Amino acid sequence: MRNRTLLLLGLLLALSAGTARLTAQQTPPPLVTAQEILGGLTPDGSRWLTFGGNYSNQRHSPLTQITPANVNRLVPQWTFQTGTLGNFETTSLFRDNVLYVTGPQNVAWSIDARTGRQIWRYRRELQPNLTACCGLVNRGFGVLGDKLFMVTLDAHLLALDMRTGAIAWDVMMQDYRNGYASTIAPIVVKDKVIVGVAGGEFGIRGFIDAYEAQTGKRAWRFYTIPGPGEPGHETWTGDSWKIGGSGVWVTGAYDPEQNLVFYGTGNPGPDYHSESREGDNLYSTSLVALDADTGKLRWHYQFTPHDVHDWDSTEVPVLGDITIGGQLRKVVMFANRNGFYYTIDRTNGKVIAAKPFTTTTWAKEIGRDGRPIELPGHTPDEKGSVTCPDITGGTNFWPPTFDPATGTFFVNAREACMTFYAWKPDYKAGDRFTGGAGQRGQGSEQPYGALRAIDPATGDRKWEFRYLTPSTAGLLTTASGLIFSGDAEGNLLALDSRNGKLLWRYQMGAPMHGTSPTTYMVDGRQYLLVPAGTTLTAWALPQ
């Protein structure tokens, strides 16, 4: 008996030694380090590791193989199809010739970037009665070490094993049955995964969370609506703060020098009914600067105090260092749903320049104190009032870009107006809570869209490329002087970023909605990756 046990033990030892040898013989792919993410996009095109390419969200690639002169020779290399309902809104991550992609309906994949073939697929069962307001979408992974991070429609945050797609940990951020959902692409700062929740139309109390990447333990939470006793709480009447919305569903930026993350916050709720929540409603429709280690608020700037038009400020904040009046300024560039473009000092939250980039009828200008000088007649009521921009806004969550070489900010803008109505709503946990509606089709002016190039020093327009109808596509610029965009009719467009001249186009069959092309190198060739509808298509120059 004893001998047999020893024999078994010996066998086991021999077996495990064999396994160890096998493992040691392979070269495991190096883990994604915080340093690599900090490094952002590199000239060798070997990675795209965070939502905006860099923490700055500039989405400006240093790659130059594809140029204005040869872009019209791009040919498709492969197309990947999701096989699920719903559209891509994702930014794919790329490393070691593999793409990591989230899709609609809580599905995700790793894909061979050479061939477009799936390596693994992850799918999470959808809960019944999800409250995601606007499509069962997801905007992308975050990554650190050997883990990918993904939020879910039922407001969980997951860590997946990069090599298998298996769950490493799963934490609930909030109870989805009370109107919480999550669609944001996480950013990873040092050892923390930073995310937010959606639900501004469902009476949530929004927040930004940080979780330990290794364990999923929550490190901090910043409520976008201050609780009793906290500064800003007095900007809400009665108990309105408890259900005041202010979701966070679009990825922020990170400034390593100041160790600050910058996030845009969503609309206050109920969306349209002013009397339900008198006051400025901090920190809704704001830009908040938080200490990345502790979540403590450093400064905030509110774009639309007491918003009543559902103008979430969940647009993508873009960081840059630009010369204004002979001085190098550290700024955040922000094209807001309310129709104004802002350049803000990112060390203190003070507005440097602010100017409409689309037709805005609700405010005359942004005052010297940073507060909009509002015009009368734009508070929705039962009779309705016409305001520009419309609900969808002057722009929205689709990513803009910034070309630091020419100091130009690019954004897909919308020109549209709407009649807004409001009435007193009743709150019921988990149910829609908007207190109003908008109605299009007012006036003879047909809505349209345009790609606009903006000088961030002044907010002035350098050029525009006009679309037939408003586009909801994100952008990508490259150091070779290209800008890639898309229109609402499904055309993928390449333009000269200096003057907006159209250079090349391809009909993708579906628009890029809320998502941008990305670019990277595989085997010495520059690829352009385009998510459109239910497909991902990779383009490159002929060999």
Place this chain on the structure above:
Amino acid sequence: MRWIFSVLAIAVVCAAAVSLSAAQDPPAKNPLEGNADAIRSGMGLYRARCADCHGMDARGVRAPDITQVWASGRTDAGLFKTIKEGVPGTEMPSNPRVQDAEAWQILAYLRTLAAPAPTDPPRGDAVNGERIFRANCALCHRVKGAGGRLGPDLSRIGIARSREAVLRRIRRGAEGFGSGYEPVTLTPPSGQPIRGVKKNEDLFSVQIMDTRERIQGYEKDKMKSVKNETQSAMPIFGPDRLNDSDLDDLLRYLGTLRGFDPAVAP
């Protein structure tokens, strides 16, 4: 809020609930009709869920005018079913999250906006109306598999639009164009201009049905001009072209068109 997809999302997620609620027959008459509380709640529900398409006054934006649904012969039970289950093949979605009581509240509110049901007995002779239709309308409009294709198919116009709305279109012409029926003229570098209605368009191309019912796409940069016409192809039929008696007959005939099932077509 990106509301565009909300209805779709709700519809997809709650598909299972539909079969459950559809299993029970609703009462034939709205149990909440005239109830002040129900009308108030119904107003909120209507505005939140219906007004985007049907308009705040229910007179129609993208979707039909629904102030005349009772006048055109729809019943409470039928409308209840439409709210809950939608209209397949149209943009009207199913609304499984709407509770029975909420659907009745919406209808109670809608009643307050609705035109009174006509008290006059129906006028006109449908047989003569059909003859008039064939002579004047069938070149462009199709009914039950016969007729032209340039204008909208009218096989279910009797339930889709009220008599008043149809009368307005005939007497005053179209106010704006439905999607797919916008008139356009393309001028090629040589040869005759091509007239038709626009089926689709992007920055670079336009797809049309021309006046000979040929469907075809054209690249804009290969055309001398692409002009969106401001005048609908639908002529105005004033009393000089169509007298009041013939108009009554035509409207009576159109009112009988309540759908077309090709499987039982003659």
